[in-house]
Amino acid sequence: MASMSLHPDSIAVHAGRDDLAALGVHALPLDLSSTNPLPDIELGGLSYEVLATGGHPFEGGSNVYARLWNPTVARFEGALARLEHAEEAVAFSSGMAAITAVVLGLAHESGRRHVVAVRPLYGGTDHLLASGLLGVETTYCTVDPSDEAGADAVTAAIRDDTALVVLESPANPTLELVDIRAVVAAAGDVPVLVDNTFATPVLQRPLDLGAALSLHSATKYLGGHGDVVGGVVACDARLAAVLRRTRAITGGIMHPLAAYLLHRGLATLPVRMRAQQETARVVAAWLAERPEVERVHFPGLPHSDPRGLVGTQQSGPGAMIAIELTGGFDAARALTTSVQLFTHAVSLGSVDSLIQHPAALTHRPVESDAKPSDALVRLSIGLEDPADLVADLDRALSAIAEVREGVTRAPA
Numbered sequence: 001m002a003s004m005s006l007h008p009d010s011i012a013v014h015a016g017r018d019d020l021a022a023l024g025v026h027a028l029p030l031d032l033s034s035t036n037p038l039p040d041i042e043l044g045g046l047s048y049e050v051l052a053t054g055g056h057p058f059e060g061g062s063n064v065y066a067r068l069w070n071p072t073v074a075r076f077e078g079a080l081a082r083l084e085h086a087e088e089a090v091a092f093s094s095g096m097a098a099i100t101a102v103v104l105g106l107a108h109e110s111g112r113r114h115v116v117a118v119r120p121l122y123g124g125t126d127h128l129l130a131s132g133l134l135g136v137e138t139t140y141c142t143v144d145p146s147d148e149a150g151a152d153a154v155t156a157a158i159r160d161d162t163a164l165v166v167l168e169s170p171a172n173p174t175l176e177l178v179d180i181r182a183v184v185a186a187a188g189d190v191p192v193l194v195d196n197t198f199a200t201p202v203l204q205r206p207l208d209l210g211a212a213l214s215l216h217s218a219t220k221y222l223g224g225h226g227d228v229v230g231g232v233v234a235c236d237a238r239l240a241a242v243l244r245r246t247r248a249i250t251g252g253i254m255h256p257l258a259a260y261l262l263h264r265g266l267a268t269l270p271v272r273m274r275a276q277q278e279t280a281r282v283v284a285a286w287l288a289e290r291p292e293v294e295r296v297h298f299p300g301l302p303h304s305d306p307r308g309l310v311g312t313q314q315s316g317p318g319a320m321i322a323i324e325l326t327g328g329f330d331a332a333r334a335l336t337t338s339v340q341l342f343t344h345a346v347s348l349g350s351v352d353s354l355i356q357h358p359a360a361l362t363h364r365p366v367e368s369d370a371k372p373s374d375a376l377v378r379l380s381i382g383l384e385d386p387a388d389l390v391a392d393l394d395r396a397l398s399a400i401a402e403v404r405e406g407v408t409r410a411p412a
Helices: 008-014 041-052 071-083 095-110 123-131 152-157 180-187 237-250 256-266 269-287 328-338 386-409
Strands: 088-092 114-119 137-142 162-168 192-195 213-217 231-235 293-297 320-325 354-356 376-380
Touching: 008 071, 008 269, 041 237, 071 088, 071 231, 071 256, 088 095, 088 237, 095 123, 095 162, 095 192, 095 213, 095 231, 095 237, 114 123, 114 152, 123 162, 137 152, 152 180, 162 180, 180 192, 231 237, 269 293, 269 320, 269 386, 320 328, 328 354, 328 376, 328 386
Parallel strands: 114 137, 114 162, 162 192, 192 213
Antiparallel strands: 088 231, 213 231, 293 320, 320 376, 354 376
């Protein structure tokens, strides 16, 4: 199957399963071994050295220990790599473990201690880079999506000691699309990491656009059911070896059960992503007509994609929506607590719809001048019927409007 030219939908179903027939099984196997038998002292020691320094298992050797290698994790990595058009992928215990390994690994390999980060970013990534905890200095910049020369800000931020450029597109939480090709060109020889969590490989493949690494919080769309935590990075074989070495030393490997669930989730990723995206189009268009909503952030709406990146860089707008409410923070608080079908919770990409207030939660640790508006609420659209989601939002927004009207008319 690996040699066949397949549609991405078929790859999502079959990738990472090439060895199952030889094993005599149809469903994905789950290997929970924490330790593995050693053939002898010499081969055991060589296996340990190869795996601990970022290599692959070899014939006659051993997987040694689950912190170094696990076949269930490796199958998921192979499947994700095929979807991302990457040579390899490396899976971690969480998305934050993944970005940590990238920064630590590339800084150590290059001997450079500077990172350029394009805002807005996921709050956890932004906070990690700002904290100094990883021993790197970060320069933040913004790329104006409406400006042909917007990526010049990246060029201006790069220094001789820059090890990495980090960006997210669509950006969290404002859904701005960043021109990946333009940033890659501006970065020159500096590797570019794209957080591809919102788009997934179904809608966008950053490596095809020149990026060196594509990162996912696999917890979100890849798993798709809100029951697993993980992170994964797709890249070339050289960088994958750097990441595996970092993972082996720091102990951030993905648990086999998480890899099993994520690999299973990949099979339905394309159909889930397209269905959720179509519902998001309906909900976003409806929200754009509501007087309680000052602005809707959704790349599928007119004038929301000034560079025309939907259809060229990203095949569709995705299933995330952000709205800014005319009533500010009070309206945002009321909306998140008034909905009934939406779950008020962090995270995204699940089969059920979620709603949250980024400034108070996921972006709480971000520096004040880079925080999203207090009036902004983020919606992750699930697989419910769009009419039901609209009805839920209609009830909640109407209740907010009635309360505000009552306050306005109340006697002094």
